Amino acid sequence: MEPSQQTSFIPKKALTREASPVREAPIGLFTLLSTIIFFVSALAGGGVYFYKILLENDIKTKSNSLERAEKAFEPSTIVELERLDRRIESAKEILANHILVSPIFEFLEQTTIPNVRLSSFSYEFFDGGRATVTAHGEARSYAYVAVQSDVFGEERYIQNHVFSNLTLSGGGNVSFDLSLLFDPTLLYYKDVFARGGS
Numbered sequence: 626m627e628p629s630q631q632t633s634f635i636p637k638k639a640l641t642r643e644a645s646p647v648r649e650a651p652i653g654l655f656t657l658l659s660t661i662i663f664f665v666s667a668l669a670g671g672g673v674y675f676y677k678i679l680l681e682n683d684i685k686t687k688s689n690s691l692e693r694a695e696k697a698f699e700p701s702t703i704v705e706l707e708r709l710d711r712r713i714e715s716a717k718e719i720l721a722n723h724i725l726v727s728p729i730f731e732f733l734e735q736t737t738i739p740n741v742r743l744s745s746f747s748y749e750f751f752d753g754g755r756a757t758v759t760a761h762g763e764a765r766s767y768a769y770v771a772v773q774s775d776v777f778g779e780e781r782y783i784q785n786h787v788f789s790n791l792t793l794s795g796g797g798n799v800s801f802d803l804s805l806l807f808d809p810t811l812l813y814y815k816d817v818f819a820r821g822g823s
Contacts, residue, residue: 723813725817729758745760755784755806756809758803758805761801763800789803
């Protein structure tokens with residue numbers, strides 16, 4: 626007997642194909658950037674949409690609150706408050722431009738040296754709050770007139786001072802005429818009040 630031979634051409638083992646690696650197409654830089662820009666735009670658009678809704682709700686809430694507040698006030702009260710506000714503003718403006726004379730007297734009292742006296746006095750105000758004071762006075766000597774001139778020259782509230790018509794009187798005293806130009810900040814009520822004066 627002949628040994629049985631199989632004469633089939635079909636192999637008993639299944640033919641296996643070796644798995645070849647699948648090659649994926651590489652993602653291009655342009656595609657990657659486009660995708661990122663798309664998602665960022667979508668997120669930004671959604672954020673803007675929700676922010677718009679939030680703002681609209683906030684406006685409605687505040688509008689309702691304002692309407693309730695308006696209804697709480699009577700129109701006559703609002704008119705009266707507006708009138709009072711105008712009066713207060715007018716009073717502030719009047720006080721801001723109000724000029725006092727008393728600081729001139731206080732100033733001369735503090736700066737006139739003991740051997741000098743002023744016997745007559747007049748003042749005149751100009752635009753801008755400047756004041757000119759003219760006075761007649763006497764000093765015990767020419768030296769005291771010079772000292773008084775130095776004292777006035779060192780004061781910041783005197784913009785200009787002039788001694789004139791110096792004459793020697795019979796008792797040895799020197800009579801003079803004096804002109805002083807004062808800085809407005811000495812005389813304006815608001816400045817006097819800020820310095821704590823009266």
